[in-house]
Amino acid sequence: MNRILADTTPLQNRDYRRLWLTGIVTVIGGQLSIVAVPQQVYEITRSSAYVGLTGVFALAPLLVFGLWGGALADVMDRRTLLTLTTVGLGLTSVLFWIQAALGMNNVWLVFGLLAVQQAFFAVNQPTRSAIIPRLIPVKQLAAANSLNMTVVQFGAIAGPLLAGVMIPTVGLPTLYLVDSIALLATLWAVLRLPPIPPTGHSRRAGLREVFDGFAYLATQKVLLASFVVDIIAMVFGMPRALFPQIANDTFGDPATGGFALGLLFAAMSAGAVVGGVFSGWLPRVHRQGRAVVVCIVLWGLAMVGFGVVVGVAAPGDSPILLWAALAFLAFGGAVDMISAAFRSAMLQAVATDEMRGRLQGVFIVVVAGGPRIGDVLHGAAAAAVGTSVAAAGGGVLVVIGVVIAAAAFPALMRYRVSR
Secondary structure: OOOOOOOOHHHHOHHHHHHHHHHHHHHHHHHHHHHHHHHHHHHHHOOHHHHHHHHHHHHHHHHHHHHHHHHHHHHOOHHHHHHHHHHHHHHHHHHHHHHHHOOOOOHHHHHHHHHHHHHHHHHHHHHHHHHHHHHOOHHHHHHHHHHHHHHHHHHHHHHHHHHHHHHHHOOOHHHHHHHHHHHHHHHHHHHOOOOOOOOOOOOOOOHHHHHHHHHHHHOOHHHHHHHHHHHHHHHHHOOHHHHHHHHHHHOOOOOOOOHHHHHHHHHHHHHHHHHHHOOOOHHHOOOHHHHHHHHHHHHHHHHHHHHHHHHHOOOOOOHHHHHHHHHHHHHHHHHHHHHHHHHHHHHHHHOOHHHHHHHHHHHHHHHHHHHHHHHHHHHHHHHHHOHHHHHHHHHHHHHHHHHHHHHHOHHHHHOOOOO
16 A cells, blocks of 8 residues: 555655645635635626636736746745745735625726735745755655645645635635635744755846746756646646636526535546545656656546536536536546646756756746636637637647647656656
């Protein structure tokens, strides 16, 4: 069973274990806001196109602050930077709660707060990721990333399901309040970290340092290819902007949100948690580049299946069709978790520590920014051709795109870790 179940060796490190455990609480709180923002926008506007616009307002700060935040992580004490951004995220969640509790119903205010939140997030995440290799040996990085993603995805199950229950009972504003309180757990864990000063020679984080990171990335063809295939997967294959409309139009939820909405948001994460729990085999995979390509092709096929089921389902149909749609999302979540674990391990192993923060900044721009572009495209496509065609068509484009990328970057297919 030790060869099948998740490798928990990284949890023997006290600092990593503290971050991991408190992350369970924080991720659940964060997922409440992830559901609350598109749901609030849909309540105000009744339009998936407006929900898709959340991607525009989240993408710009992700691009700017993700890259700059990665450079900051290479020149500042990473514990200090992580502390500041965690406090910023908490305060932004409080502001979300205030505007929702007061019933302002101003979609542009929601968009503005989302942009501020994503700016803090864009600095926080590359810093957090760049800390892990300073705590954990290289041989344990794949296991540590799998554990991290399992926690993230567990929260992404519990959070949406809890949101589906809380919205009709205690109201949407409470979701934002719980998120702000949950961030206190991570703040405590961060404050208990030892100082993590920079190891490189650079002492500033300007445009030159950001461009140095891109110049370094251009020399690392494997990492560059891993970013390209992930962009393809997330831009064309992430249909989450469609979930409020699908829950309402196809599966019979009220327009104000309900349990089907929570299930749709949670399904991918449910699959990812199953994949994480049974990830003990990941350290034995040496052709990690090839595994990434296979996983992304499977992700695209899963989204095709999801779109087809949505197309044939209708309100009042047997709940079997809802569960079929959820099964495709769950399978997609499982293969995406495996792909992400390998891509993170490749980045942390290949990049030098003095460049690790900047490359983690690029990584977070790709991982978080790609789905935001996908929100815009899926929202616009749904308005033009419907949710079913938007979801299934995106999956087809993922499969075509990743096959082309694999042919264009043969280094990715050849990449393997030493035994």
